[in-house]
Amino acid sequence: MAHTGQAGGTHFDALYKKVTWKILPWLLLGYIIAYLDRVNIGFAKLAMLSDLGMSDAAYGLGAGIFFVGYFIFEVPSNLMLHKVGAKMWIARIMVTWGLVSATMAFTVPIAQALGVSNESVFYVMRFLLGVSEAGFFPGVILYLTYWYPSSMHSRVMSIVLLGNPCSYILGGPISGALMYFMGKGATLSGWQWMFIIEAAPAVLLGVVVLFVLSDGIHSAKWLSAAEKTELVRRIAADSSEKVNVPLKSLYSLPVLWFLTLIYVLMQIGIYGINFWAPTIIRDAGVNSVLDVGLIAALPYILGATAMVLISRQAERSGKHRTYAVWVSIIAAVGLLLCTLFPHNLVFTLAGIAIAVGGSLTAIALFWGFPGTYFTGATAAAGIAIINSVGNLGGFIGPYLLGALTTLFGSPRYGLMILGASLLLSGLLMAFAGKKSSGPDGANMVASR
Template sequence: MNTLSPQPGDMPDHALQSAYRKTAWRVIPLLIVCYLVAYLDRVNVGFAKLQMLDDLKFSDAVYGLGAGVFFVGYLMFEIPSNIALHRFGARRWIARIMMTWGLLSAAMMFIETPMSFYVLRFLIGVAEAGFFPGIIFYLTTWFPSHRRGVMISLFIAALPISSMLGSLISGLIMQSLDGVAGYAGWQWLFVIEGLPAVALGAAVFFLLRDRIADAPWLSPEEKRGMQAALDREAMDKPRNSVRDGLLNPKIWLLGAVYFCLVLGQYVISFWMPTIIRNSGVAEPWAIGVLTAIPYSVATLSMVLVGRSSDRHREYRWHLGVCAFIGAGGVVFGTLFGDSLLLSMIGLTIGTAAMISSLPVFWGMPTAVVGGAAAAAGIALINSLGNVAGFFSTIVVGWLTQLTGNTQAAMYFMAGALVIGGLLGLSVSRPRNPQLADMKTVA
């Protein structure tokens, strides 16, 4: 039994458990659906590429720059956006983020030139800036560290689920709606997958609450108990200024780890449909089904890795081993790229291991700093990840055009994962016993 968990006042533990359970059911499902749509809107350009490049006469380099320029806008506005969320409240700010990015993503159906592609992708990045780190910070205002890892893992589980469902949906849309009303399948893809974000933005505005004190589903006793848990934990955590969050060396080291992990993640997200097509699969629906397989396995592996990390209360080796296996899977899939079966085995192992490292990673920075410093620090880490997203798409596009295939890019990604795993192993063990006890997956 964990005797180091905060015990607020004399409130019975079963009553506090009930309060957290009610809050999780009220908040987490909506956030998962929002992340499903957010990630789908971010990476559906990888599926649109299968038709869009031929229709618009774009090169791989044009696509790589357009896919990557999203991260420039995201990077420029991420930290200001997260600070604004801290100031104005998550409910209003997340709703604003979702509505604007949904409308801009739908507008992608009208692109005709490389410049219009670049401008819209940049604006989508500006609109979405702060969403993911904002949610991570938002969870810190409801759950103490020893419960927060569970919530983060459930939220991040939306990533492989989104990729899995998105692959199936995107392939179906592009194949079945191509030519309907005079629009190409890739155009229908953007509008059908973009507009749900607008409706979800409205749902966030009306259903989320900014503070425990504002939660109508909690009794006064439950509100006091949950707030006391956060207040007690805050006594052991520095609550400094934005500047402190941005200059913390631990934040920068974690940012470097995340840079390497995200570099691999986005190479897979943006280029897997192309890799599968190059293995001999032509139909968009079949490509969608095959693309969904690695993400289906990743959904399960996240739970298994998280439970192992939870049971052993260890994160460095879990993250490092996942990164190393991810690199090995990518190399294997690349070496045997001419065989669809062997390529899929490698891509499945690599993708599952790579994605399984993410909930373990996000259990690490959320207890380093608090308050405005936490909002800025978490945003900084995610910003460095988005630098990787931009860098990866540019490099992969350039290498693919230079060599005529994706092999060099895949080896490059595998090397980045190895470096990320080594950096993860270099992260010092937490001295805060609450961080040491923090669970990372349900």
């Protein structure tokens, strides 16, 4: 579906630049912090497993169980955001996940106090972190649909998704340094300090967004009456072509489950990479946790650059689906490269960079699809369903990689499965170009 003219909002004019500068920096910062608190467990693993007495398989299960809590509470959370307002609910999410993330540092004393195993507390805390953070990312996606027409979603999502690589670019060196320096001669280990210190920004930003974000166009004091009218007109013109069905009927739309399957496969790949990148780099010959943190930033810098450039080119060409297919396939090739040369640092970093850049670009382009078809409460629930069920791939990927690493003593076979998942997601999107539409849009498949 292509939009033209002002009503579609295809050009990034001065009005949308104003909107972008008012809201996207805060959303990007929030996503950086969210992702850092979600994946810093990958750096903690380098020292935490021996302190907790856990195996790679137990780590993989704990890292992935985050997404079980995320899955259960994500749809209710997104519906609450739509009901009570974006800034209040996003603030609640940030403060809650920050407090839970900091509590991860005290896994051992909590286990001792309750008389249970360290593994049990680790699993519960990761589950609660997922519960706390549930709704943030789909909430951001929903929030953007309040401001931008669907033709702009890929571009703005590519900006928000910069939080993923930025969390590694900034968080890798910071996490490595905290673990290296803070654990020397201290009461707490380095990984414990890392959890505490890196959780604080989430709580602080949660308070800040109450004052800097607006719930939508009508409540934005920084917009004039004429600007509000124009934005509302463009959103209304865009929404007239979307599906808005009763929520009970949403689950019967084939397009919803088709998009969900694609997203599951994407998440299997990207979270397997993110949770295990520090371990893969260490296995390639980097021994110091400080060096691992510094080196881990390099492939994410390249990946972030690729995501921005390719997403913009896809938007200019109007070939979102074609680009999404090819970058998914290229990401799979990157993971294959890691398996072919597991002890060569140059090839390992190149493989991670290709995998990160390809998968992140595919996800940025993918999130332009749901906003093409859904609006209102249907969009809130639909986006949440796709993201919550899709994020179960974030449970499957790390768990499979951990289990296979424990079984074979190497992450090689697990990385092959992650690569196959990314490849399959690309192949499915290649068949997403055809659609048949009924009066309710129930047979539609993404065509962008």
